[in-house]
Amino acid sequence: MGKPPCCDKSNVKRGLWTAEEDAKILAYVSSHGVGNWTLVPRKAGLNRCGKSCRLRWTNYLRPDLRHDSFTPQEEELIIKLHQAIGSRWSVIAQQLPGRTDNDVKNYWNTKLRKKLSKMGIDPITHKPLSQMLFDYGSISSLPTIPKPLIGPFNKTSTPTPTMAKAQQPFSSGTNLGQQFQFQTPKKPHIFNEQPTTSSCSSSSINGGETVFHLAASSKQSNGIEPFSQRSEGSSSDSSFDSFVDALLEQDFEIKCSFPEILDGCFDY
DNA sequence: AAAGTACTCAACCGCAACGCC
DNA sequence: TGGCGTTGCGGTTGAGTACTT
Numbered sequence: 207m208g209k210p211p212c213c214d215k216s217n218v219k220r221g222l223w224t225a226e227e228d229a230k231i232l233a234y235v236s237s238h239g240v241g242n243w244t245l246v247p248r249k250a251g252l253n254r255c256g257k258s259c260r261l262r263w264t265n266y267l268r269p270d271l272r273h274d275s276f277t278p279q280e281e282e283l284i285i286k287l288h289q290a291i292g293s294r295w296s297v298i299a300q301q302l303p304g305r306t307d308n309d310v311k312n313y314w315n316t317k318l319r320k321k322l323s324k325m326g327i328d329p330i331t332h333k334p335l336s337q338m339l340f341d342y343g344s345i346s347s348l349p350t351i352p353k354p355l356i357g358p359f360n361k362t363s364t365p366t367p368t369m370a371k372a373q374q375p376f377s378s379g380t381n382l383g384q385q386f387q388f389q390t391p392k393k394p395h396i397f398n399e400q401p402t403t404s405s406c407s408s409s410s411i412n413g414g415e416t417v418f419h420l421a422a423s424s425k426q427s428n429g430i431e432p433f434s435q436r437s438e439g440s441s442s443d444s445s446f447d448s449f450v451d452a453l454l455e456q457d458f459e460i461k462c463s464f465p466e467i468l469d470g471c472f473d474y
Numbered sequence: 475a476a477a478g479t480a481c482t483c484a485a486c487c488g489c490a491a492c493g494c495c
Numbered sequence: 496t497g498g499c500g501t502t503g504c505g506g507t508t509g510a511g512t513a514c515t516t
Contacts, residue, residue: 222484222510244501260502261485296504307504312483315506 219253223262227252231259231267265308272304276313284310285318289332 234250244256295307
């Protein structure tokens with residue numbers, strides 16, 4: 207194991223690729239095929255990291271890639287797969303010929319998350335916001351916050367063993383939820399969905415992240431278990447109250463805009 | 475027209491898994 | 496069995512562009 211020995215970053219070009227560099231990669235691959243990427247820069251005459259070459263090939267130069275817009279069918283499939291397996295972009299991308307995991311991930315982060323949020327659907331749990339608020343609103347007291355859950359996202363959260371390597375293609379017309387007989391640990395998030403870019407910062411509600419760490423740490427049928435099922439915890443604080451108030455206010459606006467979400471029946 | 479803000483997406487980073495010796 | 500190198504993956508960044516004020 208261990209950290210991969212990457213190129214000497216001070217001596218390799220970084221940033222956007224030029225047409226000339228692309229041509230070198232294409233020429234190399236067409237004559238040698240894809241192989242040891244660490245050798246590619248030297249053999250192809252590129253002043254790039256091998257990893258960067260592999261990424262450029264995988265995400266852009268591969269001849270089987272599509273560069274057109276996502277179709278509504280692809281969009282729907284991404285949403286369903288994300289609901290079933292979470293952010294396992296490589297698995298999702300395998301179901302979309304010509305699309306890369308990076309494509310899917312970017313499309314999700316820039317388009318689909320916002321779309322679901324606007325529809326009143328939580329883009330992580332795929333549950334209606336009103337239902338989640340009902341769950342959280344039913345809590346009479348705030349559970350004690352376990353220390354390991356406080357702070358930034360737990361990057362080490364890994365799929366449960368039963369979900370690993372479920373990479374068989376889906377047969378058409380099957381129930382995706384039944385295809386995936388494993389559970390995906392849902393990552394915590396902030397309700398007011400923003401793209402994860404450097405430009406987003408101040409709009410998250412104070413306390414929200416902590417609250418959703420707790421939400422994410424428990425499971426229900428769809429990966430989240432209501433707080434009311436938790437036995438431990440009892441404290442409350444004003445930041446949580448204001449957070450809940452903000453959520454309730456937001457939910458009220460959503461309900462006004464999308465009354466159909468009240469019956470909990472969704473069609474993406 | 476200019477400045478500020480939001481959005482998009484290619485590329486990078488770091489970690490873990492894998493395979494070979 | 497453990498170390499090393501390579502590959503795969505998901506999260507994040509930031510430059511370029513579009514949009515708004």
